[in-house]
Amino acid sequence: MEQKEKQTTESPRTYAERIIAAYMKQIYRFALNRTESMQDAEDIAQEICLKIFKALSSGRELYSEGSFVWKIARKVLANYYRGRSRSYIGINIDEVSDLTAYGDISPEEAVIANETVARLQDEIAYLSKTQRRVIALYYYTGKKVSEIATILNVPEGTVKWHLSDAKNKLLKGMETVRTTKELKFNPIKFDLIGMSGSSGTMGVAGNFFRGILSQNIAYCILREAKTINEISGELGVSPVYVESEVEFLDEYGLLTKKNGKYLVNFLLDESDSVCSALMDEIYETASEILVPELFDRLNQIISKEDINIYYPENDSNFLMWSILLYTLANNGEEDTAISFNDVAVIRPDGGCNIVYASIVEEVDSKPKYYENLKKWCGPMWNATEKLTLWQIDSEWSEENRTDLDTYQRFIKRDMKLLENFTEGNRLSEDEYAFLAQKGYIRKSGSGFELSVVWLKDNDAKRRLLEAGNDAREVHKEVLTQLKEKYRKYVLSNTPAHLKKMQQFSLQHMFAADGWFLLFAVKTLLRDGRLKLPTQQQKKSLSMLILTNTVI
Incomplete structure (x- = not known):
């Protein structure tokens, strides 16, 4: 043990001064080899000597003076490293491998070395892909500059520049206190x-x-x-x-x-309680004044025998689940200054769309029917020269009726088979089964019949949309005021670079607007005008086809 007392005739002060004098040069070299400047080395050497003097001036002598001196020296150096590890000033990447090859350094120094290496590795992550690769090849796999140049297919001078630039960036990064939010x-x-x-x-x-x-x-x-x-x-x-x-x-x-x-x-909505309350107020009001009015007008139209609309079993409630939502979604868009193509993104997977997402931090920040909207999809439509297929999926239709991941890939097949069916062409047993499984047709006697609504000519479509326009005209002033109030609030909270995309979306308020269509259904169910569908009807609910005849 180095700290056992032994007899001496020297005074404690004289003994301490003699030990310090004997080790002074070695202590200074020790510090100089492990720091970045002569000034730091002198400061550390002075601190080591001071601690030795304090320890020995108490009268204690040592069997192993050298062991005691270097233990003090390593503790002082470890404290120095800890202080420097908070800012990592002056670290030299070329010496990192020396730090990890501990040799005769103490456990304290090894801990600090590990911390420094970890911090350096963190900083390497902030380099560009190319510079990360150059650093990895040069320092971690031991490749020469010429070998790296061959691997990367670049001149050696480029590799040298990357090494130099990376070192400068690492030095700057090690001096930076990185904060997270x-x-x-x-x-x-x-x-x-x-x-x-x-x-x-x-x-x-x-x-x-x-x-x-x-x-x-x-x-x-x-x-x-x-x-x-x-x-x-x-x-x-x-x-x-x-x-x-x-x-x-x-x-x-x-x-x-x-x-x-x-x-x-893309549109990223941060719902808050103010916005949600405003939305609830505006959509509820618009739904209560417009939707019952339109419902009654559509009822008058379908009661007339000259309307060319097919719907299974003459069930007017099932019919309303389609034509009311279709009519609401396809009129009322007076302001179309911004087109879809102005703001939609053509994506490399073949899609062309506007993506939106929402974040709700608190439960009380959610708009009314928020959870119901998670089960809502649509309106969706696809058209061929002869037919248009239009539909909405909701909590009232059959669950998982539409596979959205594959919808665009297979909808053309659906449309082609529907064309053949509506034209009276005979299909194969597999094709009939496919259409039935999708909810388009159902078994009837010895054959099949449509199980969705069919607007068989343009006159039927025109009369529905006219009814929608007439209902909106009655309440035009109020609806315009409600729209403007909501638009103003939403746009004031939309980042400048997304305003045009948001303006396009707001053009469709109270029309092809999933939120409003959901409010419409809720209003009619609450008032008893609309009844819940039967289990059998859920497969074909809110789905209709239109014949694209030319007038």
């Missing part, structure tokens, strides 16, 4: 994700957001453009992982990039 420990999560337009091979909009990371990336660049490193800092996630998600979202048009910074390129 609330998203690191309180991430958001999208609650509703959907799209307006046609999907591609990727399927539904939710498939673009592969996890909580991509959603939080989008959220932190909703209102302010940021670089990948800035996004990483805000999320507290390595840039390596952020980079791949950003590149994916950018590739599919969910982000825009300018000058190395990214911004969201």
Whole structure:
């Protein structure tokens, strides 16, 4: 043991001074070899000597003076490393391998070395892909500059430049105190994700957001453009992982990039209690004044025998589940200054759409019928030269009736078979079974009949839409005021770069607007005008076909 007392004739002070004098040069070299400047070495050497003097001036002597001196020296150096590890000033990447090859350094120094290496590795993640690869090849796999140049198919001078630039960036990064914000420990999560337009091979909009990371990336660049490193800092996630998600979202048009910074390129709604209360008030009022009026007008039309509309078993309630929603969705859009093509994104998977998502932080921030809307999809429509198929899926239709991931890929087959069926052409047994399984037709006696509503000519369509326009005209002033009130609030909270997309969406208020159509159904069910469908009807509910005749 180095701290056993032994007899001496020297005074404690003289003994301490002698030990310090004997080890002074070695102590200074020890410090100089482990610090970045002569000034730091002198400060550390002075601190080591002071601690030795204090320890020995108490009268204690040592069997192993050298062991005691170097124990003190290592403790002082470890404290120095700890202090420096908070800012990591002056770390030399070329010495990192020396830090990990501990040799005769103490456990304290080894801990600090590990912390420094970990911090350096974190900073490497902030480099570009190319520079990360150069650093990995040079320092971690031991490749020579010439070998790296061959692997990357670039000149050796380029490799040397990347090495030099990377070192400078690492030095700057080690000097930076990186702070993270609330998203690191309180991430958001999208609650509703959907799209307006046609999907591609990727399927539904939710498939673009592969996890909580991509959603939080989008959220932190909703209102302010940021670089990948800035996004990483805000999320507290390595840039390596952020980079791949950003590149994916950018590739599919969910982000825009300018000058190395990214911004969201889809509608992301942050619902709050004020917005939800306003929405509930406006949509409830509009629904209560318009929808019953339209319901009564449509009832008058279908009561006339000259209307050319087919509906199974002459069930007017089942008919209303289709034609009322169709009529609401296809009129009332007076303001169409912005077209779909002006704001829609053509995606590499073949889709052309506007993606939207919402975030609801608190339960009391949710609009009325919010949970019901999660089961709502539509209006959806597809057309051929002869037919249009229009439908809405909801909580009242058969669950999982439409596979949205494959809808665009297989709808053409549906349309072709429906054309043949409505023209009276004979189908194969498999084709009849397919149409029945999809809810388009049903067994009737020895054959099949349509189980959806069919507007058989343009006159039927015209009369329905005229009824819708007439009902809106009665309440035009109030509806316009309600629209303007809601539009003004929403646009005031929309980031500038998304205003045009949002304005397009707001053009469809009280028309092809899923929220309003949901309010309409709720209003009619509550008033008893509309009745719940039977279990059999759910498969074909709110689905109709239109004959595209030319007038």
